[in-house]
Amino acid sequence: MSEVALKAKEYRSDVKPVWCVGCGDYGELSAFTQALSNLHIQPEKMVIASGIGCSGRFSHFVKCYAFHTAHGRALPAAIGVKAANPDLTVFSVGGDGDGLGIGGGHIPHAARKNADLTYIISDNGIYGLTKGQSSPTTPINRVTTTAPFGMVERPLDPVRMFLAYGITFVALGFTYDVKGLTHILTEAIKHKGFSIVHLLAPCVNYNITTADSLREVIAPIPDDHDRGDIKKAFQLALEDTKIYTGIFYQIDTPTLDDDVRELQARSKTRKPKDIRGIFEQFI
Amino acid sequence: MRPHSRASRRPVVAGSVYIPDVPRGNQGRSFVVIPENYPFKTYPIEIDEISVKQTGAKRGKNLVALGALVRILNIPKDATQNLAVQKFAKKGKEVLDANLKAFDSGYGAIGADFDFESFHLEATKGGAPDAVISGNQAVALGVIAAGCRYVAGYPITPATSVFEFLMEYLPNLGGTVLQFEDEIASIASCLGASFAGQKVMTPTSGPGLALMGELINLASMVELPLVIVDVQRGGPSTGLPTKTEQSDLAFAVYGAAGECPRAVIEPTTIEDCFYQTIRAFNIAEEYQMPVIVLTDQSMAMRTKNMSIPDFSTIELKERAKIGAGEAEGFARFADTPTGVSKTALPGTAGAMFLATGLEHNEIGAPNYTPLMHQKMMAKRFRKLETLAKALDNEVDNSTCELPAGAAVGIISWGATEGPIREALGFAKKEGMKVAHLQPKVLWPLPVKMIDSFIKPLKKILVFEENFTGQFATLLKTRFDIEPVVITKCQGIPFTAEEVYEAIKKNA
Incomplete structure (x- = not known):
């Protein structure tokens, strides 16, 4: 963190967002830049690795070192960035198709590594950029271009998955609640370890789950919720009459960087310290 | 030797001595079919019997055979004996004594009638002792010497031991070695680490390389240095995981969505695995592109001695970065x-x-x-042209032999160098003049080098351990030649005899 505080809008790049008018991703961008400003993050010390899709474009619009990767691969790329330079503040950003479909297999393993980075999944329940194919979170019976007679597969429940994976910071946000989301993102960035922020980000073009319909079922997680209690976190996530937003779970365990340093320390007395020494082991 | 042993099925090299494990005077039990025109000698030793007599079991026969070899090759007996002492001392006096007795008896089993003139090894000139390493270890040592400190991978035969080696030795050099859930995550994390400024590498084999295709595209498109080591195995699909093949060349050169520049290097010997891996990092850094190092199972698993390099002469390159005052108006x-x-x-x-x-x-x-699009494609591909020109001026980028008057020449790649050079030795003895070129960097094609090599030749032979002759195909796309393509697709390397027979047929 630097002492020079930038205003939220000073974190925006020169590239204008290509999102549709009314898209929830604008709320994500506002909350994100506000959180950066709150924490005095320097743009040059920040890397966003993003995936492919509407929300994969996120990295284009933020002043930072931006890496727009391949479909589904933003998360392992972000882990590489953080492992290579632990001084950087690292983000992975993408959507539900990118993160839970093609890239879904990476999340449990990222949880195991607990790299100190923040992964934001903007979930609109549809492949919006390519005009409306089913995604892993498309609601059942919803008609899409790849489900012309209605979706028959059941959607994933990301928060329950993330809790089961053992991710050390799990939160759910709503892109139209910029204030609430700013708080969540600020806490996620501060969290030492892998933080995942799942966003309800209704698509204005291809999804009939509107912001208004979501507002009716959304409720903030009660203030007295104990973030360190995994059972309580699951109870909130299993609630079927409400969708809770806020921070479900947060624990402090060693990060990838801690683990790498630990392995370096363990090898210290056992292995040579330079290339010549290693060669000499094989004489 | 037993009839079912691998060695007994191999053709015998001219000038060989065949030592069957049978009592003397019982040569009729030889199971080896020896071509009539091969001059050879048979010298049977009762290896099993000696072992049982001296150690009480057949398992001492390695020491019997070692003793015999030491005698035949005129290797100092004491030195070898000391090595046996070092190896067996910790197993107790009884085991040590039995093994030393087996060794002695093997030594004594070679009589004064043996033709010692034909068989002796020159002692090394002394000085610093060599390291004995495998091809995979040589690659891993090259990774370390090149200054790479971020490695990500997924275990795959036969590349796993590269990964294991780095897991073991890199942490104490401040390195990070991470195992990922698959090859795609491995290469993606390498690109992230490269973006953050590290020299990065991922070890794999053919099926893993296929999975990495899309991220190789990305590396090429965003111009990130990256080294992939592909220890080739028999394909396609799961194929022959523990057998050798040279069948990933076409994928390494062309495999991509769209067209994207990359360099492809294949070391030709175990020692070369070390130096070409360093070259791979230098090219990746200097030209900001993915570099694929192809080795193969036969070279990866074999061990050989290698002198410890003079590290002060190894040149390491890094990608060009902007300096002070260059951030203003920076165009990446x-x-x-x-x-x-x-x-x-x-x-x-x-x-x-x-x-x-x-x-x-x-x-x-x-x-x-x-x-x-047209302009940026040209910009990215121009790096390959620049690289090709730079390679023309390098001296150590091929194994080349061009005897005056040779009309026949071999162009091959990778570990086929071993059997080819051995076969060329036979050919030379027979008075044949055969040229040989084994380039290290296969892509971009070393056009100038190959052009000047083929100019005086009438006939080109290409030896490849695959089915379709991928390198020959690549050569034909650029040079006006119709090479004789000799492929072997059996999961095992060429033997020198096979190469020699092919040379004789075509000379």
Whole structure:
């Protein structure tokens, strides 16, 4: 963190967002830049690795070192960035198709590594950029271009998955609640370890789950919720009459960087310290 | 030797001595079919019997055979005996004594009637002792010597021991070695680490390389240095995981969505695995592109002695980065005469840029207008031309032998160098003049080198351990030649005899 505080809008790049008018991703961008400003993050010390899709474009619009990767691969790329330079503040950003479909297999393993980075999944329940194919979170019976007679597969429940994976910071946000989301993102960035922020980000073009319909079922997680209690976190996530937003779970365990340093320390007395020494082991 | 042993099925090299494990005077039990024109001698030793007599079991026969070899090759007996002492002392006096007795008896089993003149090894000249390493270890040592400190991978036969070696030795050099859930995550994390400024590498084999295809595209498109080591095995599909093949060349050179430049290197010997891996990092860094090092199972698993390199002479390169005052108006993908543009690492103030797999303009913003795509494709591919020109001026990028008057020449790649050179030795003894070129960098094709090699030749032979002759195909696309392509697709390397027979047939 630097002492020079930038205003939220000073974190925006020169590239204008290509999102549709009314898209929830604008709320994500506002909350994100506000959180950066709150924490005095320097743009040059920040890397966003993003995936492919509407929300994969996120990295284009933020002043930072931006890496727009391949479909589904933003998360392992972000882990590489953080492992290579632990001084950087690292983000992975993408959507539900990118993160839970093609890239879904990476999340449990990222949880195991607990790299100190923040992964934001903007979930609109549809492949919006390519005009409306089913995604892993498309609601059942919803008609899409790849489900012309209605979706028959059941959607994933990301928060329950993330809790089961053992991710050390799990939160759910709503892109139209910029204030609430700013708080969540600020806490996620501060969290030492892998933080995942799942966003309800209704698509204005291809999804009939509107912001208004979501507002009716959304409720903030009660203030007295104990973030360190995994059972309580699951109870909130299993609630079927409400969708809770806020921070479900947060624990402090060693990060990838801690683990790498630990392995370096363990090898210290056992292995040579330079290339010549290693060669000499094989004489 | 037993009839079912592998050695007994191999053809016998001219001038060999065949030592069957049978009592003397019982040569009729030889199971080896020896061509009539091969001069050879048979010298039977009762290896099993000696072992049982001296150690009480057949398992001492390695020491019997070792003793015999030491006698035949005139290797100092004491030195070898000391090595046996070192190896067996910790197993107790009884085991040690039995093994030393087996060794002695083997030594004594070679009589004075043996033709010692033909068989002796020159002692090494003394000085620093060599390291004895495998091809995979040589690659891993090259990774370390090149200054790579970030390795990510997924275990796959026969590349796993490269990964294991780095897991063991890199942490104490401040390195990070991570196992990922698959090859795609491994290469993606390498690209992230490269973006952050590290020299990076991922070890794999053919099926893993296939999975990495899309991220090789990305590396090429966003111009990130990356080294992939592919220890080739028999394919396709799961194929022959523990057998050798040279069948990933076409994928390494062309495998991609769209067209994207990369360099492909194949070391030709175990020692070369070390030096070519370093070259791979230098090319990756200097030209900001993926470099694929192809080795193969036969070279990966074999061990050989190698002198410890003079590390002070190893030149290491790093990607060009902007200096002070260059952040203003910085264009990450500037279209330059060499195709290479300077980069900036995260942490550099004022030089933030976007690296995207979308087609982009010189500053990195997405742009797929017709002329921009044409221009940026040319910019990226120009790096290959620049590299090819630079390689023309390097002296250590091939094994080359061009005897005056030779009309027949061999161009091959990778570990076929061993059997080819051995076969050339036989050919020379027979008075044949055969040229030989084994380039190290296969892509970009070393056009000038190959051109000047083939000019005086009437006939070109290409030996490849695959089914379709991938390197020959590559050569034919660029040179007006119709080579004789000799392929072997059996999961095992060429033997010198096979190469020699092919030379004789075509000379």
